[in-house]
Amino acid sequence: LRLVAVLRAVLEGEKAAVLKRDHHLPLSFHRRQEELKFSMGLQRLQHRVREIQALRDGPAGEGPGQDGASTGPQELPSLILEAVKELEAVKQQVLKRIQIWKRQQQLAGNGAVPEENLAPLQKRCEDLVEVYFQLQQQAMAASAELGPELLPRLLERFSEVLSSLVKR
16 A cells, blocks of 8 residues: 555656646546546446445355354445445446537537547446446345335436436
């Protein structure tokens, strides 16, 4: 962690020097930074789905009386809620990229050259929907642990995520 902190400080210093010299960063830097943020968010979300799966599968395979079996059901709802929050955050990143692509298409109608094709955007949507379905499947499988009041709220949030992606 110390090495990461040192490297981060060095890179922040270099970024500040570039900004001081050029007064702005190139567009490709911002695009790459956004791509990395999306990738990290998606990886974090995939990790959450694996954690939920492990938590659901873990207590069933353990013997009775172990502490893991008693803490699993209480952790599962909070873990799923955290994953849904991350899903919504990643969805916002995709929607932002869709809005930028739409604007580029508008400008292309006025003679500007569009900078991005549709393939990376399609890949983002496909990756997000894949994780969405995995997370929804885990939530449905854990419906007994979630309870009758939390499950409908989660299903509504899932529905909102998918409908906003489809509508945009």
